[in-house]
Amino acid sequence: MSATNTTSTLAYWDIIGFAQPIRYLLKYAGIDFNDKRYVFSNEKEWQSVKSTLGLDFPNLPYYIDGDIKLTQSLAILRYLGRKHRLVATDDQTLVRQDMAEQQIQDMRDGLFNIIMNPDYETREADYCTGTLEPQLDLLVKFMGDKEWLSGQLSYVDFMAYEILDWFRLFSSDTIAKYPVITRYMARFEVECKVGQPNPVGTWARPTRTGFGRVWARAAKRPPFGGLSYNRALKKQSSRGSQEDNVMSSQK
Ligand SMILES: N[C@@H](CCC(=O)N[C@@H](CS)C(=O)NCC(=O)O)C(=O)O
Numbered sequence: 001m002s003a004t005n006t007t008s009t010l011a012y013w014d015i016i017g018f019a020q021p022i023r024y025l026l027k028y029a030g031i032d033f034n035d036k037r038y039v040f041s042n043e044k045e046w047q048s049v050k051s052t053l054g055l056d057f058p059n060l061p062y063y064i065d066g067d068i069k070l071t072q073s074l075a076i077l078r079y080l081g082r083k084h085r086l087v088a089t090d091d092q093t094l095v096r097q098d099m100a101e102q103q104i105q106d107m108r109d110g111l112f113n114i115i116m117n118p119d120y121e122t123r124e125a126d127y128c129t130g131t132l133e134p135q136l137d138l139l140v141k142f143m144g145d146k147e148w149l150s151g152q153l154s155y156v157d158f159m160a161y162e163i164l165d166w167f168r169l170f171s172s173d174t175i176a177k178y179p180v181i182t183r184y185m186a187r188f189e190v191e192c193k194v195g196q197p198n199p200v201g202t203w204a205r206p207t208r209t210g211f212g213r214v215w216a217r218a219a220k221r222p223p224f225g226g227l228s229y230n231r232a233l234k235k236q237s238s239r240g241s242q243e244d245n246v247m248s249s250q251k
Pocket of ligand 1: 071
């Protein structure tokens with residue numbers, strides 16, 4: 001079976017999570033894929049098929065593209081990046097791409113550490129000023145006047161956008177301090193049509209409530225600093241830069 005003549009399948013829970021950058025990339029590349037969602041509240045459904053799919057390391061997300069079957073979200077993103085030319089092509093941009101990839105992973109891990117922590121509320125402020133802001137300072141310096149992290153649009157920007165969006169939900173005040181980041185996100189939303197009715201909007205946005213539930217469960221308290229998801233979004237858009245507000249009104 002050829003990998004190019006089949007409809008591929010991306011499977012994950014019915015939430016955004018680790019699959020969302022992959023969904024964005026597939027949509028951006030114009031791939032008509034089967035967006036398989038296992039019900040998060042019914043883990044048995046996934047467990048009953050987990051070992052039957054021919055995956056070397058069964059997990060979610062998984063991606064099946066003809067005879068290519070893979071798990072590990074980063075491996076999937078790299079595979080799709082190579083396949084759809086969303087990878088750096090020279091040494092300078094490759095080095096930037098590789099470093100940004102790992103830095104974004106570290107930032108994501110930092111966020112998970114804090115939201116999983118039982119002392120979440122008391123640690124949140126320190127995390128924002130002591131960890132997140134220095135990381136964002138470095139990211140802004142790294143970007144300089146470049147539009148994309150490596151210098152050209154790559155799979156790493158899909159990862160970066162998603163984690164920055166989580167940070168924006170987590171602490172919109174922190175992200176609002178970084179106009180370069182706000183503009184980068186707005187640029188990505190335009191380029192990749194995030195939140196617009198076609199082709200991404202109708203299936204991407206509603207899943208964010210699932211993300212809120214996961215977050216709330218992990219932290220054992222309401223997400224987004226006690227705000228409901230909708231109020232958090234409103235607060236975020238009312239504090240964003242002018243450009244950010246333009247983007248929000250397009251959603
Ligand atoms: N390193 C893996 C982690 C995958 C992972 O932890 N998947 C979680 C959801 S985020 C899961 O529920 N996997 C299903 C399972 O463990 O059976 C990746 O990046 O894909």
